Amino acid sequence: MYEASPGETILPSRQEVRSSRGLQDKLIIFLFLLPSTVIFLVFVVYPIFHSVYYSFFNWKGLGPAVDFIALDNYKRILTDRVFLIAVKNNLIIVFLSLLLQLPLSLGLAILVGRNLPGRAFFRSIFFMPYVFSEVITAIMWLGLFNPDPDRGFINALLILIPGVEPFPWLADTRTVLLCVFVVLSWKYFGFHMLLYITGLQNIPLDVEEAARIDGANRYQLLFNITIPLLSSTIRTSVYMSVLGSLQQFILVWIMTHGGPVNASEVMSTYMYRFGFVRFYLGYGSAVAIVMFLICLAFSLVYQRLTPQQDYLGGI
């Protein structure tokens, strides 16, 4: 049965105090969260549902949407040759980023994060492109890539080599996507490098020292100690790189408009072309939803498949 203890009369009142303070805390938390939640709902969640709605219509964006066509927009997207080119180009950018851009960032991070003389200087130099706005980056590289050697720096350098003709980098269907990738890498490698530097700083030096005492060489140290301990950072970096590559718009649109003839078309430029150039806003909305689903599917699969083990936490 119920047994009273001496402290019993005091205890509830303490709890009361605690719970009322808890309530107050929660209220404060709630109030602080409220503005951003409202903005998030109004400007992000609501438009997404709106896009879903419009994606079922043949709608030009002017006046109300009335011509309901159910899933026709989606059928057209998935059979459209140009959209498939755009998806392919997105995937090329994703894979090139993973294969070239991230290893480069990691290598530089290991160099400038640790023992390179003048590393602070290099660190800020490498990070600088990330600070520039994307529009400025695009316009700057447009100038560099200009096919006229009098105006484009890259071609001006090229023609100094005897026998080499200026090359229209962004105007050739074979090179345009690679050029876009170069600019993307230039812009974002500093960001990933910074992520890795932060990750590196979290690795305790004594682990590496212990490995060195045990006779590990630099190669073993890198692949058996440093990289495994960086795994959670790498996971984040890969995640951001893939999503960023899938959604890249500004640089591509300003530099090439997805052209020439769709050679650098990506999903977002395709969406923009239909939504805002050809006035098929319903169709454009459907493309946006398809992009959203692709990104969401990637996120879920990625979180499920990548090992959640955190070696660093185990130390």
Next chain:
Amino acid sequence: MTHKIFTLLSIILIAVFALSGCATPATTVPTEEAVVEAEPTQPAPTEPPAEPTAAEAEVEPTVEEQPQVTVTWWHIQVADDQKALWQGMADEYMAAHPNVTVEITVLENEAFKTKITTMMQSGNPPDIFQSWGGGGMNEYAIAGLLKDITADLEKDGWKDTFSPGALGVFSFEGKYYGVPRDMGAVGFWYNKDLFAQAGIEAPPTTWSEFLEDIQTLKAAGITPIALGEGDKWPGAFYWEYLAVRIGGQAAFDAAYSRKGAFTDEPFVEAGVKLQELVALDPFQEGFLGATWPDEQVVMASEKAAMDLMGQWAPGAFKDASVDKQGLGDKLGWFPFPAVEGGAGDPADALGGGNGFVVGKDAEPEAVDFLKYISSVESQIAQAEIGLSVPVVKGAEVGLTDPMLVLVQQGAAAAKYFQLYYDQAMPPAVGGVVNDAVQGVFAGTLTPEECAAMIEESAQMELK
């Protein structure tokens, strides 16, 4: 469990955030700040435009008590002297009407097209803005985004001041939504010095002569043609003009009214002829990625001999040249060459006009201001700086540039005047024409595929 839910939730939120940048075409917030940034930064011109004194007399000073009205005006004249002319006219009008503020937004052509689309989709048109009439304007008119100014035009004979053909571009189903500013034809602008250097005595009149001249120019080490095919519409002129020369009015009318199709022989043949041209590699290096402003620089710096462009080209060349003088006397003009055996009359012209339309929420003051900037005096001033081939009767006297006189005569001589395809048809078809023709330029589409792409969109849009 809660951990999983949180993980899932955060994934969704991240994905949503990451996508929100592009997934929201539905909520196009009108960008107020962009308007401010696009506002002309230069001070009011020190020299007022040439002839406005007579116009001032027309403008009665208004009563003080009238409510303040702001008229928003978007134009695309980015060249310094043209921008200054408009700003000067706005300043004069404001001086005469203290209750009216004219807010000018100057945008480059492509930027304008992007921005006006967004503004229209948000249901928020400026009071007065650039338009090419035709299909694009009709879309806006159907959606009720433009103001019907027919009554204003009928009043005091305003309508009769315009040449009827040019004004007609701004009417849809018997109602007028704007007024023209100029009307002209596309033709070849060429550098006489470079032609002489290559030993070409007279500009070509037929397609085969044209192709021969291109080879002659190439043999002389001169780039024959400047082209900004990255913007697509400059190249579409070639295909459209070839279709006009080969098929004439009948072919277009049949395809447009759906009695025929854009897969009909003349439209395929236009692509074949275009292939012949592209095979000679006559364009400057990197033309597929170049823009119209790039094209201007190529011409203005005398790095190419020819440019197929409309009546606005000389003004643009001037602005693109280092000394702002353009090519001067070196610049010549000849009409698009006739195609042997084509059904079209060699005098027929492809072209169109520029003008201003009135947004649905415009106050009467906006229409009054539009009238002011469309006056014969304004038109003379525009013609004098090479901005417009005038459409108001009596303004031809301002047309001192002999080249523009040629264009005007060329346009006037045309028995059939073909409006640019991207203006004559709905924007979606126009967009496909531009995209498909670029494929022919790049060699990725055959003439048949190009025609089929255009036909497919015409089937969807033209009824």
